[in-house]
Amino acid sequence: GDQVEQSPSALSLHEGTGSALRCNFTTTMRAVQWFRKNSRGSLINLFYLASGTKENGRLKSAFDSKERYSTLHIRDAQLEDSGTYFCAVANNAGAKLTFGGGTRLTVRP
Amino acid sequence: GGIITQTPKFLIGQEGQKLTLKCQQNFNHDTMYWYRQDSGKGLRLIYYSITENDLQKGDLSEGYDASREKKSSFSLTVTSAQKNEMAVFLCASSPTGVQNTLYFGAGTRLSVL
Numbered sequence: 001g002d003q004v005e006q007s008p009s010a011l012s013l014h015e016g017t018g019s020a021l022r023c024n025f026t027t028t029m030r031a032v033q034w035f036r037k038n039s040r041g042s043l044i045n046l047f048y049l050a051s052g053t054k055e056n057g058r059l060k061s062a063f064d065s066k067e068r069y070s071t072l073h074i075r076d077a078q079l080e081d082s083g084t085y086f087c088a089v090a091n092n093a094g095a096k097l098t099f100g101g102g103t104r105l106t107v108r109p
Numbered sequence: 110g111g112i113i114t115q116t117p118k119f120l121i122g123q124e125g126q127k128l129t130l131k132c133q134q135n136f137n138h139d140t141m142y143w144y145r146q147d148s149g150k151g152l153r154l155i156y157y158s159i160t161e162n163d164l165q166k167g168d169l170s171e172g173y174d175a176s177r178e179k180k181s182s183f184s185l186t187v188t189s190a191q192k193n194e195m196a197v198f199l200c201a202s203s204p205t206g207v208q209n210t211l212y213f214g215a216g217t218r219l220s221v222l
Binding site for chain 2: 041042096098101
């Protein structure tokens with residue numbers, strides 16, 4: 001089946017710094033979606049991309065279908081950014097998303 | 110905006126028990142999904158449904174039944190709960206079309222004694 005790998009599995013950042021999360025997949029995917037799971041367990045939509053890049057505040061995501069990866073960049077990290085970030089990819093069949101294992105982000109003062 | 114409501118939020122069952130989880134959405138979305146999340150792992154698809162009365166198996170359908178009684182409602186049944194099982198079950202919905210963005214409910218946390 002489709003394979004989705006996220007890296008790193010865990011990440012610790014100091015407030016005000018930034019980093020990138022990566023999502024690699026084994027076959028050509030139609031689209032990628034990024035989520036954050038907050039402390040209450042809710043999955044929050046961050047981005048949906050079928051190509052290119054999108055930016056929202058301190059977050060920016062890129063999707064390269066040909067090279068089979070997507071990235072999520074966080075800049076000027078804040079304490080409330082802590083949580084687990086998941087990428088999910090949609091294959092050409094459309095209805096089904098395959099999720100990565102997640103990256104647990106901890107932002108420290 | 111719409112909302113996805115999952116009930117119950119917490120479910121405690123006995124080994125071998127049949128357990129039903131419910132999900133309602135008022136987005137008027139065509140497609141609904143049930144995912145399972147185990148600690149430290151990504152979400153795995155159990156069942157999904159692209160319209161009322163439709164049912165499609167996901168990667169983890171064995172041990173589960175599902176029912177799409179109407180467009181707004183998608184239920185999941187654990188046919189025989191496994192001892193010491195602990196997981197979070199997440200319901201999601203998405204509109205039909207090119208942009209298949211998923212919207213998730215808050216989850217049902219299952220514990221089996």
